[in-house]
């Protein structure tokens with residue numbers, strides 16, 4: 590599975606509390622291949638990230654099919670650890686109801 594890890598540029602911060610490092614380290618530990626895509630430090634400069642993921646925080650994982658996975662870093666790391674990353678590929682992989690696209694055919698909560 591070829592994925593991209595979009596992350597902040599602070600590559601030297603390697604403490605487990607750092608969201609981007611937490612996910613990157615887990616990918617490394619699990620032997621998941623990825624391409625590192627460094628983004629801008631300042632949130633105000635993250636227009637591309639917002640277009641990609643609907644929000645402005647890193648880390649974000651982009652799958653080969655272009656779908657996006659973003660949750661709290663700790664949850665992302667857990668997903669990777671549990672070998673469930675591929676389950677997040679495809680529509681609806683974003684972390685929150687505000688950013689997740691509605692499922693095809695969805696009535697957006699208006700169903701009976």
Ligand SMILES: N[C@@H](CCC(=O)N[C@@H](CS)C(=O)NCC(=O)O)C(=O)O
Pocket residue numbers: 597607608609610630631632645646647648660661662663
């Ligand atoms: N609670 C979030 C925090 C994510 C976060 O703060 N990421 C950093 C990069 S490691 C970031 O984008 N910071 C920019 C900002 O907060 O403006 C998580 O765990 O995913």
